[in-house]
Amino acid sequence: MTTSNTEAVAPRAQVLTREIITLAAVVVLGSIMTILDATIVNVALPTLGRDFHASITTIQWVSTVYLLAFASVIPLTGWASERIGTKPLWIASLAVFMAGSLLAGLSWSIGALIAFRVLQGLGGGMIMPLGQTILARAAGPQRMGRVMSIVGVPMLLAPIFGPVIGGAIVGNASWRWIFFINLPVGALALALAVRLLPSSPRRGGGRLDALGLVLLSGGVATFLYGLAEVGRAGTPTAAGPLGALLLGLALVVVFVVHALRAPNPLIDVRLFARRGFGAAAATNLVLGTALFGVALLLPLYFQLVRGLTPLETGLLLIPQGFGALCAIGVAGAMTDRFGARRVVPVGVLLALAGTVAYGGIGAHDPYWYLGGALFLVGAGLGATITPSMAAAFEGLSRREVPQATSALNVVQRIAGSLGTALLAVVLQRSITAEIPGLHGGLGQAAARVAADPARTQPALAHAFGATFWVALVFTAAALVPALMLPKRQRAARPPHGAPAPVADRHG
Structure with a gap:
């Protein structure tokens, strides 16, 4: 009788209970806004540049400072959660993000908008890692895979729906609503969090670096x-x-x-000396620099050169997110079977093939061609980022995982900041070289295209093509660390039900 009861209870311990699914829904609701915000705003950049009479190198700060502020608070998550508690800190972070959203929507100048985007990033940076911590404690190790797959939904769907939502808002209402829309969603998440998120005991915490x-x-x-x-x-x-x-x-x-x-x-830099971790971080940095920069260029190209609406631009960006969605599951299974060293270079080559098409971009290239190339870029991203992160954790001990997670998240956000800033500078200089007297002002560029499209469109397209070649160089450079990833370590399969061993050696 005892054996029968044990057998009945053991499977139930691994089932996702209603309580855990509810917690996951609250975490996703709070997290999805912070992830969507990065993709929604990119589609609005041409409109923001025209309204605020800003140059390309100025308007890129709207994206760059958000990612930079986002990155700066990630390493503080563990220390702050021990001092304050995960639940109150999650609620406070969401409240700061909402305050930043409100103020960003009320911005009266480009300087004010950039400052309030910093506030948004500072609030948003802790929401996802804190939510993962809350769920990890509630679910336990046996259910972590399924729970984290739920939390990963926003990361998969944001590149698909973010540009479309942003385009629809900018095309049918004021750009201010791309920030105001966070308020009702955030208010619902706050109300649910106060009632449903579990409290955790406060600890003293170590000294902040x-x-x-x-x-x-x-x-x-x-x-x-x-x-x-x-x-x-x-x-x-x-x-x-x-x-x-x-x-x-x-x-x-x-x-x-x-x-x-x-x-x-703040970050254990010794981790970067590990072969697996260092190679994975370098792959994320170099490839992320290229592909985050491309995410800045594409909306500008479609709206300035092709004269498309923000909504049409958002729809044309869907193939990148769809490519990532298609590739990420296959890449994960292939990584488990063959190791990251075989999978990640293939992902880099896919991204390289897609970026090559944009290196020779013109003013009238067919949209099916551009969409197909963008699908390859997204597939390359999906087949690279997740497998390389899996390789990064392969040779780490359990106590090193939190520091490694923070370090990789910081690297990814810094890559995004660097990519947007770098390619904005290259684009502005390329435009000035192609069209003398045009110094990167988005409103000025749109006026030139309207006045003389026959001359201005090809010149602008050539400037974009030259900038995409810089992204192409960075994408190709990602092959070097990708080929340095460690080979798959074959280990004996643990007995059924036993936890997999965690290596405590260098990768």
Whole structure:
């Protein structure tokens, strides 16, 4: 009788209960806005640039600072949750994100919008990792795979629906509603969180690495500021931008030295010396720089050169998200079977094939051709990011996983910031070279196209093509770390029901 009861209870322990599904729904509801926001805003950038009379290198900060602020708070999640508690911190983070959304929608200048996007990013950065922590505690290790697959839904659907939602809002209402729409969704998530999220005990927590936070965040921000200023300066070697670039690099170097000596650094940089982790992080950085930059270029191309509406632009961007959705599951299964070293280079080659098509882009290329190329870019992204992250965790001990998760998330967001800033600078300089007197102003470019489309459209398309070639170089460079990923480690299969061993050796 006892054996029978045990057998009946054991399978139920692995079933997703109503309580866990409800918690997952609350976490997804709060998280989906922060992920959608990154894709929705890109479609609105041409409209924002015209309304605020901003240049390309200025308007890119609307995306860049969000990702940068997002990245800066991720390493603080573990420390802050122990001091404050996961539930109150999740609620506070969502409230800050909503406040940033409200203020961004009320922005009266491009400077105000950029400042409020920083507030949005600071609030949004902790929401997803805190939600994952809450679910991990509630679900336990036996149900983590299924629970995390639910949480991963926003990441898969955001690239598909984000551009369409953004295009529909901008095309039929004021751009301000791309921020205001977060408020009712956030209010519902807040109400549900207060009632349903479980409380966790507060702990003392270790000492915050405040110096590391200042050095890393300040260094990356200063470097990106210098990079953006290169787009405005008369020469790339102008003293101001060059000084900011060098200062930013110096601060990052000092951070690395500090992190190697500190007992509890903001990010454990020693992880990057591991072969698997270092190669995976480098792949994410280089490829992310290229593909996040491409996400900035495409809406600008479709709306400036082709004269499409924001909604039409959003619909044309669907193939990238669909490609990622199609590839990610297959890539995960292939990685389990053959290892990341065989899968990730194939993903890079797919992204490379898609980007090549945009390197030779013209003013009248058929949309089916551009959509097919974009599908390949998305498939490459789906077949690269997740398998490389899986390889990063292969040789780590359990105690190293939280630091590794923070480090990889920071790398991905920095890659996004770097990609948008870099390709914005290249595009603005390419446009100035192709069309003398046009200095990157989006409203000015739209006016030129309307006045003289026969001359301006091909020149602008050529400028975009030259910028896509820079993205192509970064995509190709991702092959180097991809080929350095470790081979699949074959291990004996654990007995049925036993937990898989976690390696505690270098990758």
